[in-house]
Amino acid sequence: MFSSPAMTLAISILTATSLALAASPLTAQIHYVGNGGTSFGGPVGESTMTFLPDGESVLVEVTTEAGDFNDAMVIYINNRIDDGRAVIDGEVNDREDRLRAAISWMEASTRHSLTFADGFVATHAIAIEAGLGGLWRIPPDGDLGDGRLEFIEPVRSTLENPGDRQFTFVLDLDDIGLRSGQPFDFVVTYLNPFGGDDDLGFASNEGYGGFMPPDNIGQNDFAFSNFHTYPMPQTVQDGNWSDLNVWLDGQVPERDDNANILHTVIMDEDATLTKLTLFPEGTLSQGTPTSQRATLDMTSRMLRLGPGGTLRNNAVLRASEGTVIFAGPSLVTGSASTQFFNVDVSAGTATSPSSPASKAPCRSTVRSPWPTIS
Numbered sequence: 335m336f337s338s339p340a341m342t343l344a345i346s347i348l349t350a351t352s353l354a355l356a357a358s359p360l361t362a363q364i365h366y367v368g369n370g371g372t373s374f375g376g377p378v379g380e381s382t383m384t385f386l387p388d389g390e391s392v393l394v395e396v397t398t399e400a401g402d403f404n405d406a407m408v409i410y411i412n413n414r415i416d417d418g419r420a421v422i423d424g425e426v427n428d429r430e431d432r433l434r435a436a437i438s439w440m441e442a443s444t445r446h447s448l449t450f451a452d453g454f455v456a457t458h459a460i461a462i463e464a465g466l467g468g469l470w471r472i473p474p475d476g477d478l479g480d481g482r483l484e485f486i487e488p489v490r491s492t493l494e495n496p497g498d499r500q501f502t503f504v505l506d507l508d509d510i511g512l513r514s515g516q517p518f519d520f521v522v523t524y525l526n527p528f529g530g531d532d533d534l535g536f537a538s539n540e541g542y543g544g545f546m547p548p549d550n551i552g553q554n555d556f557a558f559s560n561f562h563t564y565p566m567p568q569t570v571q572d573g574n575w576s577d578l579n580v581w582l583d584g585q586v587p588e589r590d591d592n593a594n595i596l597h598t599v600i601m602d603e604d605a606t607l608t609k610l611t612l613f614p615e616g617t618l619s620q621g622t623p624t625s626q627r628a629t630l631d632m633t634s635r636m637l638r639l640g641p642g643g644t645l646r647n648n649a650v651l652r653a654s655e656g657t658v659i660f661a662g663p664s665l666v667t668g669s670a671s672t673q674f675f676n677v678d679v680s681a682g683t684a685t686s687p688s689s690p691a692s693k694a695p696c697r698s699t700v701r702s703p704w705p706t707i708s
Contacts (some may be wrong), residue, residue, distance in 0.1 A: 359468030360386055364565050365594055367611055367638060368522075369540035370659065373550045374585060375401025378524040383500030385564055390514050392505045392564070402496035405526045405538070406436035410450070410472075411461040412519040412561070413510045418476035418644075423447040426472070430480040433461035435527035437470060440535045440553060449557040451544065454519055458510050460489055460503070467491030467503055469510075520563045545636075545657070560592075560608055568594040569606070569616070574602045588647070601628040601649070609636040612643030612664070619646035620668070631655045639664035647672045 364385045371379030381398035411596060412418060419426070424445060428434040437459045439448040450456060459470050471484040486509050493501035507513060521543030526536045537551035544559035567601040571582055578584035580599060587593040592609040595616035610632065612618060618626050629650040638659040647668035657676040666672060 356657065361399075364568055364597075365581070365611075365613065366542060366562055366566075367640075368481040369516070369539075369541055369544070369546055370645075371541065371546050372398075372400065372538055374405060374524060374526075374538035376540065377401035377403045378407055378522065379541075383542070387514065388405050388504075390507050392507065393502055394505065395500065395502050397500045399499060401504075403464055403493060403498065405524060406433060406461055406463045408436050408523045408525070409462075410451075410521050410523075411458040411510060412454050413457045414516075414518060415511050416456035416457045419472055419474060420455050421447050422456065423448045424478065426478045428478050428483045428664075432445055432463065433466065433468060434480075434483050434672070435468070435535060436461050436463075436523075436525055436529075438478075438535070439523075439525075439537070440520040444626045446553060446555045448523070449555070450521065450559050450624070451558045454521070454558070454561045458486075460505065462489070462491050462493060462503060464493050464496045464498075469492065469505070485538070517563055517565060519563050521558050521561045562592060565691060566592050566594065569599055572598040574600050576603050595643075598626055604631070605628045606631040607635060609638070610639045611640065612645065613640045615640040616640070616642075617644040617646070620649040620651065637667075 346558040359367060366385070368379045368381045368383075373379075377398045377499050377628045380400040381396055383399070384699065385671070386393045386395065390667045409641050410422075420438045421471055421543045422428060422437075424447075428438050433564045438445045446649050455474075458473075459472055461470070465491045469486045469489050471486060472478075473482065476634045487506070489505060490501040491501060491503040492498075493503075507516070510518065512518060516655075522541045524538045528534070534553060536553055537556065539548065543561045546556070565585070566580065567585045570582050571580055573580040576586065578586060580597070581587075587605060587607060589606050589643065590608050593607055593611070594706040595610070595612045596613075598617040599619070601618065606628075607630070610618075610630075614646040618630075622631055627650070630647075633652045633656055635653075635656045637653060637656065641663055644665045644667070645651075647666070647670045649670055651670070653672075653674055658674045
């Protein structure tokens with residue numbers, strides 16, 4: 335544990351994970367980051383997805399630097415309009431082909447279920463593997479045996495080979511009952527639909543939409559703790575947190591939102607978020623040491639700092655029981671006391687510039703109050 339007055343803590347991390355973003359991203363692009371899981375090699379857990387609106391469609395670009403896409407990625411969608419399923423359980427048992435089986439999670443006889451977070455129901459699903467990808471509607475009730483998931487259309491996936499490091503696919507919004515600008519929610523799983531005992535589904539710990547276990551989910555129940563929303567609050571220029579011009583489409587984050595910081599932002603009001611991501615060169619300052627102080631509440635939530643990200647805490651940062659992820663060399667500084675409880679890094683050391691000889695190894699997950707800055 336480090337503790338010294340007005341100290342700056344530099345986190346230097348050697349990691350294979352990076353957030354691959356264009357140097358000057360278009361303001362309409364929305365970026366999402368995988369959960370960091372690597373039990374199937376990391377092609378989904380250590381990937382990024384960039385959503386680019388194109389009229390009544392959304393082009394999604396998936397970029398990964400880890401592992402091969404040997405298995406099936408499933409994106410469950412809640413269009414916020416239709417009835418859907420809060421649980422994918424034994425009623426959903428379409429095993430007609432690999433992608434239908436992947437959407438069905440586990441075969442009915444396993445008696446295991448995939449449960450979504452409160453407020454999310456699955457109305458549709460996109461399933462993709464090398465050489466194939468499509469969109470299905472998930473009927474909201476009844477038993478769904480072979481062929482009962484309703485195929486809508488291919489999603490024009492460019493994933494041809496498992497080793498591809500980047501590919502795209504297209505979601506036509508009218509296929510899920512939406513028009514341009516209307517929001518939808520999503521989560522992502524990654525599994526081998528026939529890889530478990532008796533050729534049944536076997537799931538990794540890789541995905542989007544909340545924490546997953548440290549190893550494979552396997553053939554067990556799993557419940558998502560969160561979900562993503564498109565579009566989501568993301569900065570488009572420097573400025574104050576409360577300024578509508580700072581945020582894409584004037585969408586200032588509301589309570590329990592996820593948000594992306596790609597610019598230099600000064601918090602001039604309190605905020606409580608579910609997940610906050612500081613992308614490369616993104617800087618969040620909770621005011622200055624003497625003015626514009628605000629509270630950032632990440633209790634039981636997730637704070638992720640990408641390579642080059644900076645967090646300046648000059649006020650109050652609540653992160654108890656939350657997870658702080660360092661995905662590259664990042665900086666935490668400020669005039670106020672900062673305490674992290676669950677620190678998630680890949681490798682490297684943490685050093686204090688005010689005490690260069692004082693250093694400690696970074697572990698995959700640190701379950702005690704570490705580090706402390708005061």
